[in-house]
Amino acid sequence: MEYPPCPNPDKVALMRTGAHVRRRLEADPAVHKVPVERAEIWALSEFVSPSECEQLISMVDRTAKPSAVLDHGYANNTWRTSYSGDVERDDPFVKMIERRIDDLLGLPHEFGETMQGQRYAPGQEFKAHQDWFWTKAPYWKIEAKRGGQRAITAMIYLNDVEEGGTTDFPRIGVSIPPQRGALIVWNNSTPDGSLNQDTLHAGTPVIKGTKYIITKWYRTRKWG
Numbered sequence: 001m002e003y004p005p006c007p008n009p010d011k012v013a014l015m016r017t018g019a020h021v022r023r024r025l026e027a028d029p030a031v032h033k034v035p036v037e038r039a040e041i042w043a044l045s046e047f048v049s050p051s052e053c054e055q056l057i058s059m060v061d062r063t064a065k066p067s068a069v070l071d072h073g074y075a076n077n078t079w080r081t082s083y084s085g086d087v088e089r090d091d092p093f094v095k096m097i098e099r100r101i102d103d104l105l106g107l108p109h110e111f112g113e114t115m116q117g118q119r120y121a122p123g124q125e126f127k128a129h130q131d132w133f134w135t136k137a138p139y140w141k142i143e144a145k146r147g148g149q150r151a152i153t154a155m156i157y158l159n160d161v162e163e164g165g166t167t168d169f170p171r172i173g174v175s176i177p178p179q180r181g182a183l184i185v186w187n188n189s190t191p192d193g194s195l196n197q198d199t200l201h202a203g204t205p206v207i208k209g210t211k212y213i214i215t216k217w218y219r220t221r222k223w224g
């Protein structure tokens with residue numbers, strides 16, 4: 001699956017943001033780079049502690065509602081069947097976790113969207129999609145003014161899942177199993193700032209257990 005081409009007005013900003021995060025993460029000995037050529041994906045285990053995971057899970061349970069997908073042209077209730085919601089942005093605990101991600105990536109706090117929690121019960125999934133905005137869609141007019149393109153994705157797994165629920169990148173053959181406390185980060189663009197088709201990814205159906213994650217996207221400019 002490939003998204004049809006679309007204009008990329010944030011190309012230079014994407015290139016800069018990607019370069020910045022790459023330098024930062026590749027200088028960090030705790031960060032592992034997933035060995036693939038066509039996308040930049042990094043992983044870090046035990047980024048949040050088990051008790052912090054518990055605390056985040058209860059926040060997700062408090063805020064989760066049936067997920068709405070942005071109008072990617074395919075929005076319907078089978079695309080993303082999980083429950084999701086923004087966590088409370090002003091909560092000191094949320095702020096602390098967000099700061100930790102900001103610091104790791106070296107990105108300004110203002111560029112980050114509020115963390116979003118997601119919960120998948122057995123059978124629920126998030127089908128293959130891109131986190132970057134398709135700039136020909138009507139929603140782009142709004143998103144362009146409130147932060148621009150989604151440059152970087154950071155995701156934290158809050159629990160181990162008994163079966164299923166891997167994060168798969170089907171175009172590059174990567175499958176990441178949920179691991180409690182682990183963080184994964186990827187660059188949604190290529191090193192030259194092009195929107196990367198190879199970051200297509202899915203949250204595969206949970207087979208057994210429940211999957212909890214936190215996702216945080218960083219824009220090319222101040223968000224909001």
Ligand SMILES: O=C(O)CCC(=O)C(=O)O
Nearest residue numbers: 126131166167202203215
């Ligand atoms: O559930 C996953 O593993 C992927 C979630 C995801 O792609 C998203 O929240 O944008």
Ligand SMILES: [Fe+2]
Nearest residue numbers: 129130131201
């Ligand atoms: Fe995604």
